[in-house]
Amino acid sequence: MSERFAVGQKVQHSRYGDGVITYGPYRSPFGDDAYLVRNADGIEKTWFGRFISAPPKFAVGDRVTLRTRPGVLATVEYGPFDDRNTYVVKLVDEPADPDDVRTFTALASVMEAEPPIKVGDRVRVVAATFASRTHGRVGTVRRVDSYREFDGVRHPYYVELEEESHVYASAVERVTDEDVYEYDGVTYDLTAKYRDKDGDVWEFGARRANGEPRIHCSASGYDDLGDVIDAYGPLTRV
Missing domain, CATH: 2.30.30 (SH3 type barrels.)
Structure with missing residues (x-):
């Protein structure tokens, strides 16, 4: 029996790519579970359930938190694999216990995407083309919607670094060690x-x-x- 999907769910076809369920499931004349799916072109077609799968919940490089380790931040290194939707993750910071491992497996069910950066967050500047000297410095986010561009790269984060000092950054990471x-x-x-x-x-x-x-x-x-x-x-x- 194929996996069941719900209306509105994003799915992937083994041949046709990505789509969104608009109706189903229903029994096809061939006895298969079938769905009406709207593809990327906006066209609805019938896809059989045996060729459909749910897209991975996380991608390599995603930053996640773990409900089993409150306050811990990790990056996805590999996955998913096996029938339990398992990923290999790596701690962003060194573990407090030297005997603890930094890279380990985690189930998708205990992983959550890191919340987006918001105004007021304390962050570390990861990338700022025009002011690369600010890389690694910590400050407070005052804007997340700037349309400033340097070298063709958008810098949406306006970060206050020190008194009368600021930078527009293209990438930042939240810091918790300075809270x-x-x-x-x-x-x-x-x-x-x-x-x-x-x-x-x-x-x-x-x-x-x-x-x-x-x-x-x-x-x-x-x-x-x-x-x-x-x-x-x-x-x-x-």
């Missing part, structure tokens, strides 16, 4: 906003080269976290 910072025994969430004793709201920006975070509000601009706490603290998370 918190401890100062004088208090841990601050660098993705959150904080209110000072006067009621002004402060927001973290890019760190200095030495790793110290900068913080700013509309009334005072940027300043060092410690100076702000001394002058306007305590800071309360909004």
Whole structure:
């Protein structure tokens, strides 16, 4: 018995390529499961179920998270294979336990695509043609929809790196190792906003080269976290 597919599902034919199910399944005159499928040209044709398969959920190079390892990010290295839809994945960061393996197999059922980059995310610049000197630097995303192009490559990410410093990037990666910072025994969430004793709201920006975070509000601009706490603290998370 062939696999069952649903209306609206994207499928692949072993000969005709990609399509979308518009009706079915139904029994063909030959006794096979059959479907009406709209191909890439918008034409509906009958495809037999035995020649149809669901496209792979992930592709080599995709970045994924794993429900079995919360907070862990991996890239797809190979797959899928076997009847359980298994992939080989590789951890983006070195495992915390030196005895743990970095490359291993994972089922598609526990894998989820990495969420898209959004405004406010802390990211590392992977590629920026016009400003290649910024590669590897960390900052905060302020736009994800820029149409700036350099050397014919679109740079959709506008990233704030430091005070009065920014870059348009063609590729970035989310960073999680900089989401918190401890100062004088208090841990601050660098993705959150904080209110000072006067009621002004402060927001973290890019760190200095030495790793110290900068913080700013509309009334005072940027300043060092410690100076702000001394002058306007305590800071309360909004």
